[in-house]
Amino acid sequence: STCESASQQPSSASHSAAQPSLLAFAARRMEWTDVHYRQLARLLSKHTWLWTEMVVDKTIIHTPLLDKHLWFPPEQHPIVLQLGGSDPALLLQAAKVAATYGYDEINLNCGCPSDRVAGAGCFGAALMLQPELVADCMAAIQQGLGPSTLVSVKCRLGVDDDDSYEQLAHFVRVVSTRGGVSRFVIHARKCLLRGLSPAQNRSVPPLRPDWVWALKRDFPHLSFQLNGGVLSSYAVNAAINIDGSSQHAALGPGAIDGVMVGRAGYNDPWGVLSDADVSVFGAASNPAVSRQQ
Secondary structure, eight states: OOOOOOOBOOOOSSSOOOOOSOEEEOOOOTTTSOHHHHHHHHHHOSSSBEEEEEEEHHHHHHOSOHHHHHOOOGGGOSEEEEEEOOOHHHHHHHHHHHHTTTOSEEEEEEOOOOHHHHSTTOOGGGGGGOHHHHHHHHHHHHHTSOTTOEEEEEEOSOBTTBOOHHHHHHHHHHHHHHHOOOEEEEESSOBOTTTOOHHHHTTSSOOOTHHHHHHHHHOTTSEEEEESSOOSHHHHHHHHTOOHHHHSTTOOTTOSOEEEOOHHHHHOHHHHHTTHHHHTTOOSSOSOSSSOO
8 A cells, every 4th residue: 555755845834944946856655665765765866855654643643663653864854754644633743753853844645545544534635625624734733843844735636526626726725824834745636535446546547737737826825746647857857847838827937846756766766866966956966877886
């Protein structure tokens, strides 16, 4: 049972920090992007933001082995912790604990289609049906963090029959205004909790990346990162610099604020990450010039 990951830019919300304007992120998947994978990814790219596996709030609160779930070596900065949960009180507790580990950003999972997270306990993609609850969860997470820690929500375009652009815009509006969230990572396909497996939900619903540009048009003060169908650092760069003048209502290059690469970053780390620092971030060189190195 797995899920995916994301990207970033400066935020105008209360939890903001100075950063470069365009950042790309590497895969986060349950039981995949553990501390060891992330260390490999960091050897290939110094600038890509890395994501943890999703960690459930109750795990953080009750485990006697916190370091197993939350510890990371300092060289893995910048790094994002993704939380799973739907109870503001529990997420507040978990955020307070996570804050002691020094993550650069805390993300709430509202996009995972797995039956392990979308049914009982109502978190993952099912949370998109309750934007007010998501907003309250995010307000609680921010209460538990210091002012330098960024917060974000990762979601889909919609869930089951609640899949119109108007419903997506309503979700963003409620979560941003009531929850104080300015950063959204959008997996640009809907989720079918009834009828498709988690694996099918990553490929069967059609991609609609134009909706992410539409969100940026309608909410220009918010940060949006595209996830889904981007398979290389060159594709990341192309998406960030897409010419929006004809395709996306006059939104030009740099309209979206970043790109998340999920499974491709895990299945082919060298192919996705080895040139990211140069091709995406404009660095003078990449950390590794060959696989052997």
